[in-house]
Amino acid sequence: MLTPGDAQIEYRSANGRPPCIVFEAGAGDDLSTWTQVLALLARRRRCLAYSRPGYGRSAPGKSPRDIWTMARELHAFLEQIEEHDPILLVGHSLGGLIVEAFAVLFPLRVAGLVLVDPTHPDLIQRMRKDVPEQGTEFEAAVKKLPSETARAEIQALIAGTALPLLTPPHLFQGPVVVLGAWVGNYSSQYLEHHRLLIRETAKRYPSALLRRVHCGHYIQSERPRAIVQAVNNILGST
DSSP, rough: OOTTOOOEEEOOSSSOOOOOEEEEETTOOOGGGGGHHHHTTTTTTEEEEEETSSSSSSOOOOSSHHHHHHHHHHHHHHHTTTTTOOOEEETTHHHHHHHHHHHHHHGGGGEEEESSSOTTTHHHHHHHHHOOOHHHHHHHHHHSSHHHHHHHHHHHHHHHTTTGGGTTOOOOOSOEEEEEEOOOSSSSSHHHHHHHHHHHHHTTTTTTEEEESSSSSSSHHHHHHHHHHHHHHOOOOO
């Protein structure tokens, strides 16, 4: 369980109490992945970036590393730091799945979602089917990851623990912005596959706005202002 005593967090507060923006990193990343976005947002917005158990200076996790467990850990953590109001969740890659799971479990706690090149719930099976060579390379690379936590998170994805997100009616009805990385160092076949899955993610939400961002997977580093714009779309520009 993540607690304030063993978590690495960066909490920046603007004046007033608009919805807090909570940032969820992808597999293998800690809160530092959001540095450029925080530099742009934190002067006017309340922002909370944290490192999940096993990343950065946060204590290792002892529970399963599936998205539902991690969403519940985040909820418990927010309760402990007395952040009880609805929040805007920003999730990158696997972190996108975690914030989607949070919205399923705690919909009244969510003011909106910004999904930053999010992982598709059925990514592994779809890769095996549509781009088998890339799927084989991906699964081999997972086994070589130096981070035990990252391996456990992705193995849970391979096991299909995120698939309930594809089962209606578990859909968040609030505002959603999906940012898709539209270029990258991929084969043309895999890039088209990736774009297809991003479109499918956006279509799962009735109010979703899909934005194609001309950069690679780490939009928060390459095009941080795209995330700022997505946040402003949901919270307003004031």
